[in-house]
Amino acid sequence: xxxxxxxxxxxxxxxxxxxxxxxxxxxxxxxxxxxxxxxxxxxxxxxxxxxxxxxxxxxxxxxxxxxxxxxxxxxxxxxxxxxxxxxxxxxxxxxxxxxxxxxxxxxxxxxxxxxxxxxxxxxxxxxxxxxxxxxxxxxxxxxxxxxxxxxxxxxxxxxxxxxxxxxxxxxxxxxxxxxxxxxxxxxxxxxxxxxxxxxxxxxxxxxxxxxxxxxxxxxxxxxxxxxxxxxxxxxxxxxxxxxxxxxxxxxxxxxxxxxxxxxxxxxxxxxxxxxxxxxxxxxxxxxxxxxxxxxxxxxxxxxxxxxxxxxxxxxxxxxxxxxxxxxxxxxxxxxxxxxxxxxxxxxxxxxxxxxxxxxxxxxxxxxxxxxxxxxxxxxxxxxxxxxxxxxxxxxxxxxxxxxxxxxxxxxxxxxxxxxxxxxxxxxxxxxxxxx
Amino acid sequence: xxxxxxxxxxxxxxxxxxxxxxxxxxxxxxxxxxxxxxxxxxxxxxxxxxxxxxxxxxxxxxxxxxxxxxxxxxxxxxxxxxxxxxxxxxxxxxxxxxxxxxxxxxxxxxxxxxxxxxxxxxxxxxxxxxxxxxxxxxxxxxxxxxxxxxxxxxxxxxxxxxxxxxxxxxxxxxxxx
Numbered sequence: 077x078x079x080x081x082x083x084x085x086x087x088x089x090x091x092x093x094x095x096x097x098x099x100x101x102x103x104x105x106x107x108x109x110x111x112x113x114x115x116x117x118x119x120x121x122x123x124x125x126x127x128x129x130x131x132x133x134x135x136x137x138x139x140x141x142x143x144x145x146x147x148x149x150x151x152x153x154x155x156x157x158x159x160x161x162x163x164x165x166x167x168x169x170x171x172x173x174x175x176x177x178x179x180x181x182x183x184x185x186x187x188x189x190x191x192x193x194x195x196x197x198x199x200x201x202x203x204x205x206x207x208x209x210x211x212x213x214x215x216x217x218x219x220x221x222x223x224x225x226x227x228x229x230x231x232x233x234x235x236x237x238x239x240x241x242x243x244x245x246x247x248x249x250x251x252x253x254x255x256x257x258x259x260x261x262x263x264x265x266x267x268x269x270x271x272x273x274x275x276x277x278x279x280x281x282x283x284x285x286x287x288x289x290x291x292x293x294x295x296x297x298x299x300x301x302x303x304x305x306x307x308x309x310x311x312x313x314x315x316x317x318x319x320x321x322x323x324x325x326x327x328x329x330x331x332x333x334x335x336x337x338x339x340x341x342x343x344x345x346x347x348x349x350x351x352x353x354x355x356x357x358x359x360x361x362x363x364x365x366x367x368x369x370x371x372x373x374x375x376x377x378x379x380x381x382x383x384x385x386x387x388x389x390x391x392x393x394x395x396x397x398x399x400x401x402x403x404x405x406x407x408x409x410x411x412x413x414x415x416x417x418x419x420x421x422x423x424x425x426x427x428x429x430x431x432x433x434x435x436x437x438x439x440x441x442x443x444x445x446x447x448x449x450x451x452x453x454x455x456x457x458x459x460x461x462x463x464x465x466x467x468x469x470x471x472x473x474x475x476x477x478x479x480x481x482x483x484x485x486x487x488x489x490x491x492x493x494x495x496x497x498x499x500x501x502x503x504x505x506x507x508x509x510x511x
Numbered sequence: 512x513x514x515x516x517x518x519x520x521x522x523x524x525x526x527x528x529x530x531x532x533x534x535x536x537x538x539x540x541x542x543x544x545x546x547x548x549x550x551x552x553x554x555x556x557x558x559x560x561x562x563x564x565x566x567x568x569x570x571x572x573x574x575x576x577x578x579x580x581x582x583x584x585x586x587x588x589x590x591x592x593x594x595x596x597x598x599x600x601x602x603x604x605x606x607x608x609x610x611x612x613x614x615x616x617x618x619x620x621x622x623x624x625x626x627x628x629x630x631x632x633x634x635x636x637x638x639x640x641x642x643x644x645x646x647x648x649x650x651x652x653x654x655x656x657x658x659x660x661x662x663x664x665x666x667x668x669x670x671x672x673x674x675x676x677x678x679x680x681x682x683x684x685x686x687x688x
Binding site: 077156165166167168169171172173174201205206207209210242244245246247248249250261262263264265266267282323324325326327331332333364367401403405409414417418420421422423427439 | 538562593653658
């Protein structure tokens with residue numbers, strides 16, 4: 077697997093290939109925690125302004141502007157404030173945060189401490205998916221190193237600012253990547269999302285002001301403080317600042333984690349050259365560019381279309397950036413089958429809280445199961461679209477939308493893959509389910 | 512993890528008043544987790560503590576272990592079950608000493624997961640969701656574990672095994688002692 081930067085100096089990936097890059101010593105020898113020292117001498121408002129200037133958008137999938145999110149935290153609240161890192165990376169196709177935590181955990185910790193100082197928080201939690209147990213061990217060691225060196229605890233770097241950060245584990249629930257569900261889980265409850273507003277910035281963990289950001293969002297913060305928000309933004313585009321990590325998987329010769337400047341041109345070059353081209357030199361058929369929750373694209377939307385890799389470019393091309401978890405599929409793939417696979421995922425991960433998502437995903441899987449044993453009916457495509465229409469925008473949290481979009485786009489972009497199954501013309505093919 | 516879901520929880524919840532005992536070292540470990548959260552928020556430690564109990568009780572959550580946690584955190588037994596039954600990593604039934612969890616989600620699926628699953632299951636003589644008669648192996652199909660770039664993959668216990676081939680799987684199974 078490849079891990080490297082293309083078209084920019086490695087920033088997020090600066091230390092991933094360094095020997096002992098995960099240790100405090102190597103981190104500090106290579107400039108680590110200098111940004112924290114600098115930030116501790118700045119006014120919180122000035123830090124928020126730098127983050128706003130950077131045009132950093134949340135790297136967890138929703139892409140909300142980070143500086144704006146931070147500015148929602150009330151300054152005069154008498155309650156304790158909390159900083160939470162969303163390290164619940166569970167989006168199918170996304171695996172970038174894993175390597176940041178494994179090989180450069182101090183970047184994330186430094187970003188969290190800067191955020192805590194900015195927002196007046198003394199406590200932070202790193203919510204990591206339970207399956208990433210080995211990463212929790214790595215982060216616990218990194219946090220212990222910080223406490224020993226006076227980077228966490230009382231009076232950090234002699235500034236008078238106190239803060240500590242702790243690891244917390246999830247236990248296998250995709251929904252806990254949704255920030256309010258994550259907070260329910262962090263309080264020891266089932267991972268059900270909560271009504272917004274109030275937003276977590278006002279009432280989050282323990283009904284106190286809380287900021288939840290993705291791992292890659294936090295690792296961006298020390299870079300922004302070091303080089304200044306505008307310089308960081310200029311690495312990317314006006315609206316999509318900085319660089320971005322992409323997780324590439326599926327039918328490419330060199331899958332991996334790639335750091336690209338925002339606005340990288342273009343998607344075809346990235347897949348066909350940077351990632352080594354298609355496995356076994358097969359033809360490109362489909363790409364899901366931003367993790368399973370975004371619209372699937374067909375080859376015609378990519379090849380020769382100069383799709384730029386940033387928030388705006390992918391929307392213009394008919395999909396979304398999401399988490400940057402790009403799944404590439406060649407001509408051997410049946411999109412009916414891959415869509416069934418993702419629908420099974422959403423059914424399994426639906427938290428059950430609201431009816432459209434809980435029942436809708438279950439009905440969709442039942443229809444897919446019928447289709448996959450050769451009993452599809454011509455009207456099934458429309459039936460699935462109707463169900464999607466009753467989930468999209470009607471579920472309590474975005475998981476419902478995420479379940480509907482892959483199906484809607486798959487039927488739209490790959491009608492032949494469905495038609496074959498719905499007309500009884502499957503030549504006796506059967507897709508066997510694992511469920 | 513469909514494998515570990517019993518048909519009814521109610522017959523399990525009040526079935527025994529027995530309370531598990533844990534060594535002082537394990538209780539210290541639990542205290543370490545509780546100390547991470549504000550004093551009146553000890554329920555936050557519930558998921559980390561359920562992992563400790565699961566590990567100490569042979570890989571699954573039994574009633575005596577849950578009863579202990581209810582007492583330890585001053586919660587109702589039903590509060591604990593309410594949380595525990597939500598998360599797929601908590602086993603509500605005994606599992607094999609080696610819990611094989613094969614990722615079945617998209618990237619793994621198109622990169623060869625079906626062959627890996629078929630090989631493991633036929634070698635162990637069980638279907639996904641089942642445990643071998645000797646109690647050594649359980650095979651579960653799980654959703655994306657964040658190893659899409661090194662697909663197909665599986666987790667055995669907490670260990671990641673990536674870029675799987677049939678040969679590699681044979682080696683991993685024979686190393687499970």
